[in-house]
Amino acid sequence: MVWEALVRIGLRCMANNRATLQGIEAVVFDLDGTLVTSELDFDRIRAEAGVPAGVPVLEFIDSTRGPERERALEVLLEHESRAARQCDLLPGARLVLERLRRRGLRLALLTRNSRASVEQVVARFGFEFDCRVAREDAKPKPSPEPVLRIAAALDLRHNQLLVVGDYIFDVEAGRAAGARTALLRTNKKLPASPQADLILEDLTGLLDYLPAHCKSSGSQKSQ
Numbered sequence: 001m002v003w004e005a006l007v008r009i010g011l012r013c014m015a016n017n018r019a020t021l022q023g024i025e026a027v028v029f030d031l032d033g034t035l036v037t038s039e040l041d042f043d044r045i046r047a048e049a050g051v052p053a054g055v056p057v058l059e060f061i062d063s064t065r066g067p068e069r070e071r072a073l074e075v076l077l078e079h080e081s082r083a084a085r086q087c088d089l090l091p092g093a094r095l096v097l098e099r100l101r102r103r104g105l106r107l108a109l110l111t112r113n114s115r116a117s118v119e120q121v122v123a124r125f126g127f128e129f130d131c132r133v134a135r136e137d138a139k140p141k142p143s144p145e146p147v148l149r150i151a152a153a154l155d156l157r158h159n160q161l162l163v164v165g166d167y168i169f170d171v172e173a174g175r176a177a178g179a180r181t182a183l184l185r186t187n188k189k190l191p192a193s194p195q196a197d198l199i200l201e202d203l204t205g206l207l208d209y210l211p212a213h214c215k216s217s218g219s220q221k222s223q
Contacts, residue, residue, distance in 0.1 A: 021180060021198070021209050025156050026106035026130070028147065028179070030165030031113060032083070033186045034203070035093045036121060039083035049075040058112055058140055080113055084120035090186070092204035097127070099207055106130045108150045110163070110173075112140040130154060141169040144177035151177070162197075164206065171196045182206065 032038040042057060049072035051060045061072050097107060108131040111118060115134035122132070131153045138146035151158045163174030166186040174181035175195055183196035184203055200206060 021162060023160055024105070024162045024180065024210060025160040026108055026150075026154050026162070027100055027206075027210070028108040028110050028150055028161050028163045028174070029097075030163075030167070030170050031109060031111040031118065031121065032087070033166035034090070034164060034170075034184055035097075035109075035127075036087040036089055036125070038186075039086050040079055045075060045079050058135065077114060077116070080117040081120070084113075084117040084124070087121065089125060090203065092202060094125070096203050096206055100210060101128075103210065105210060106154055106156075108154065108161075109133070110141065110146050110150060110165075110170075111135070112169070141165075142172035142176065144173055147173050147177035147179055151179075162210070164200075164203075 029035055032040060043053075045051070045057055046053060046055070049057065049060075050068065051057055051072060057072070057076055061069055061076065064072065101107060107129050109118065109122075109127070109129045110133045112135050115136050118132060118134045121127070122129075131150050133146045133150055138149045140146065147161065147163060148158060151161055154161075158178040159180065161174070161177075161179040162182060163170055163177075163179050164182045164184060165171070165174075166184045168183075171181045171183055172195075180197045181195070182198040182200055184200045198206075198209060
């Protein structure tokens with residue numbers, strides 16, 4: 001009886017989440033920790049670049065000028081290039097991208113990484129996205145700016161996007177832009193964000209909530 005009750009609760013939650021994601025036209029994926037392994041050691045980057053402990057590296061770089069900024073940026077770019085060469089696909093990543101594409105959904109990539117490192121990863125794994133936004137293209141997450149830029153590039157409304165990532169910045173950027181959000185708990189130490197519309201323990205779980213897609217007549221973005 002207990003098992004049957006748990007199954008009923010699970011099915012009810014799935015139905016609610018499917019309803020929440022109705023009208024999604026495009027899925028916006030984070031890169032590191034979502035589609036590929038995260039090979040960036042930020043503690044080491046901070047130590048080499050002189051970034052104070054606990055301070056996000058990009059925000060530190062943006063707040064500094066002169067040789068200090070140049071040195072920090074040089075260290076970050078070096079680590080990002082190495083990570084792009086060494087990272088591996090996460091389980092289910094290619095399957096999810098291919099299935100969603102076949103279901104008629106558009107795909108975008110949004111990362112705080114440099115454009116150069118993104119191009120390396122995309123070339124290595126043969127990823128195909130309708131839109132890619134790196135940190136040179138817009139203010140980085142958790143700002144909503146890159147999410148809104150993707151919506152504009154795809155000619156969609158912000159609430160037709162689902163932002164998927166493994167960190168709170170992904171959820172914050174998506175919510176601030178008015179998009180739906182899914183938190184992938186690749187890092188089990190990261191608590192599930194109560195603000196995310198969907199919590200995923202595995203990326204392939206996304207396929208349970210985004211069935212075959214039929215483009216609605218009202219899919220064009222509002223003016």
